[in-house]
Amino acid sequence: MNNWHLLLRLQLQRNKWRYTIWLVALSVTSISVAAALYQLFPTMQERNGLVAALKNPAMIAMIGPSQGFEHYTSGAMFAHEMMLFTAIIYAICAILLTTNQTREEEEDGQLELLRARPIATSLPLIITLCQLTLFFILLAIITTLGLTFLHIPSMDVASNALYSFSLSGIGLLFTTLTTVIAQLVTTARGTVGSALALLGVMYVWRGITDISNEKLSIVSPLAWSYLTNSYVTNTWLPIVYLLICSSVFIGIAFWLNAKRDIGEGFIRPRTGHKNASYFLRQSLGWQLRLQYVAIISWGVAFLLLGASYGSVFNELDRFFEKNKLLQQMLATPSAEQLAYHFLAMIGAIMAILTTVAIIQLIFRLHKDEVTGRLDLWLSRPLSRMQLLGERLVISGGSGMIFLILTTTGLFLGSRNMANPMTFTTILKSQLIHLPAIICCVALATLLLGALPRFKSVIWYYLIIVFFIDYFGDLLQLPEWLRHISLFYYLPALPLEKMNWYPVSLLFFASVLLLLFAFLSYRRRDFA
Amino acid sequence: MPIIEIANLSKKFGSFTALHNVNLTVNQGEVVGFIGPNGAGKSTTIRILLGLLRPSSGSVRIFNKDAFTQAIPIHKKMAYVPGDVTLWPNLTGGQVIDILLQMNGPIPTQRRDELITLFQLDPTKKCQTYSKGNRQKIALIAALATEADLYIFDEPTSGLDPLMERVFQQCVKELQHHKKTILLSSHILSEVERLCDKIAIIKDGTIIETGSLQTMQHVTRALYTVDVQKPLDDLYQQAGVFDIQQDGLRYTFYVDNSAIPHVMTYLAMHHIVSITSMPLTLEDLFMAHYEKGGD
């Protein structure tokens, strides 16, 4: 047991860049947004204007509620706009880092090497938990200090600390949750997928309850982040919930870990067919077969997310009826306009999520390449062109289905509106983003074809685009910055008029990118 | 008729030269053993033959077609088994075999089932639950069931138990009997010795020796064991004699083949009780080449 600190040091050494990048990215996001918001809305009057735009069911479902609407200080505004969004990023960070340390190492066989040494079975798990706990505590301290140094009125040390530690608490919660999932599921992909699915359920749950029955939000651990009401009431209790819940997960993880074999999970694979069916023997067939779990999971996620956002439209309607006064006020948009505005926002977010889904499906081809799974396949009369082409068809086709599922969800979810939106209106608001989606996918394919080592560039790009689109209005980001996002060039359909110019330009660019992607994929070395 | 023609092949990974001016020809019906220490470049050569890697320079032709640009027509008449078989976790072994076979045309079901029985594989299990050896069997069955002209094996038996190794060797003998061309990379020398007509030794990215086992033995040495009545005191001074070991009145030593007449004359002048000579095994050859590699 006495070599645990050696092992911890080794792991920290190995992961130092990964940790540093996340540490910088996460703390800088919080600190810089706090500074930007304060500069944009320095006076109470300006902030109250913001409240008028944010205090409606649509925005609450999307970015979360606030107890501080009556007295919207800089701190209250910061926590309201950032807490939920940042909590999700922390959760994703925790899921990725934890999976990398647990299932992925086990898959790569690194764990087996370790276990051969005289160490306790639970040691790798202890080390993972130690590292991530240290990471999140350090992150909280840095964020607290950074926020405090900004010297923004109404943002004192105690509130900053509460804000930062709530986020780190969410990080810890998802770290421990992921360690539990990693014991149950046998693959890294499955672990990440299941954890993200749970995160999605938590987000949807709190969205729906926040606008219908606020008391029930507390069931979703994700809500514990903003329920601390940092800068408003400063309630530390949810942090206690986070700690208790994490401890329970840790207990379960160790219990499961002790009971299972290395490389195995609790959900055991069954035996299968002795022969391949006609469908599986087709090239498209087996490619589809390898993807269908991911495709179906994404599909269900899009349908549910669409339906949840759809149900927000009903609340939006009721909200307007109740606030007759609001309708009479001059500057306030009509109910229909607000609905369309919200629809456009959802369209942009779902478009980015669809892009992520498609690219994730395509990039699995690279994972298959580096693990050597494709060697046997390519030693047969199967060309790389065909392989990549079919993969694009499957992934792109799935992407189309995702957009239609989102539309269906939005359509079904919003049936209770006074004037329900037509299916076509919604579909158009989703499909308008197609040229940008295709262009991003083409860019990703080019990376896979020409520079597979740098393929994560596309993820960084999409994160930035998401950030820009999500905060574009809230932070009143400058025009040039917003143009970084390919999605920004396209008209927000129900609100704005159709413009074929950017559409055709993006299509043309995509064709070129894809052409180069295929040419380079055919010519390069296979890993 | 040459099936594989590698001429002046070099391969660089960045600044690292993995292969340097490799030349190798494999003729129709030949079984060629490809041996060399870890990291010598065997798998790299084979992956270039498969069109997975692009040569940095030189030409690689199979069936008189370019291995990289005309991979598809070549692969129609070729089968391959990698040393480390990785498969998708949620397909069964049987499904993988079928998918692979289908790509080369209609599945020879009878041959496939024969091989599955021969290798004692349970085709209903999911790939994630197969051991290394069993994954290798899947690749072997898929390759051996394929009606091909050229078979390329990269350490095909590295995970198999001795019984299965024998089954594999039997299958290769059969292919050889049908005049198929085979390139077999291996660390198991007895296997190469038993199966191959020709051997190519690669080291640090360069082929250092090619030829049949017999011709290689000619250019090198043989092991002699001699029993004498009186000690051979001046044996040490004879040219072409190496690694002398004395055990009482029994001597064992290597003699360079070129020095045989001279050594024989020397021995004839002494009182020899018995003399046995053994041709060099591949093992010895291999060791001799590996050790030389200090430079």
Ligand SMILES: Nc1ncnc2c1ncn2[C@@H]1O[C@H](COP(=O)(O)OP(=O)(O)OP(=O)(O)O)[C@@H](O)[C@H]1O
């Ligand atoms: N994609 C790559 N990038 C960089 N170097 C590589 C790559 N592939 C192989 N090498 C290097 O090329 C050399 C030859 O490797 P290769 O796999 O061909 O050896 P080998 O003879 O098959 O060895 P073994 O007997 O261990 O299988 C090694 O030094 C290896 O590290």
Ligand SMILES: [Mg+2]
């Ligand atoms: Mg090798």
